[in-house]
Amino acid sequence: MFKEIVGIDYTVDIDFEDNYTTSLTLSFLVLVIETGHRFKMKIRYLNVSDFSVRKMTNLYLTRSLIIHDRKELGWEMNQRYHVHDDSGYGENDGYNFIEFYCSSMEAVSLEEF
Template sequence: MNIKNKELIKKTLSGTFVYERIVKIEYNVEDSFEDNYAGTLDLTFHVTLLKTKEPYKIRVRYYNIDNLTIREAKTFPLSGGLIIHNLKEQGLASSHLYHVHDDSGYGENAGFEFIEFYCTSIEVISVEEFYKEY
């Protein structure tokens, strides 16, 4: 799986971390060529280092969003990171490369509980302390 800037996570977070929840969702639509509109989705994850219990934020951008579904928008707890299926590797013909969703809670990696969408690429935008002072 090709996630741009994934090395930002390893550079900033030393050790194992766990995903706690999605704390921010930003959806933007931009006019691209010939009046085609392309959506981008920025998700900010609250993660915690296991060894030190320090909280961090990881912001990830998903490009050319399609079929975005969000349920229970009041909270987005995660039992792990989002599940990303590479459609090309699975032999599925699609204009989107990835199918992204959280786990339904049943562990089958197919269903979702809170969020689901398709996208063409994924990029890590930033990794920083959760309570960073500016």
């Protein structure tokens, strides 16, 4: 179970042709319910756009981030995934604290917390 986001690292890289590449690395506190073990997991999202974080003190999650794969809709697009947390109403359509689009994502690390 994802408990909360404990780190946000947003970077913009510019190459010699002035092409921009954006990435967002989120660190999550993850709890294994059966054992009570806690882990810190990092996931990197690539080519991030429309990144939005609302005013907050802590970024608690109800379960995990919601990821909509827009390719399933049959659209060809650069920003394949729409990622956000739950609005609090449990309908997976709105966001409460964080929202963005990205072209891909990758697991970076998992370590004991």
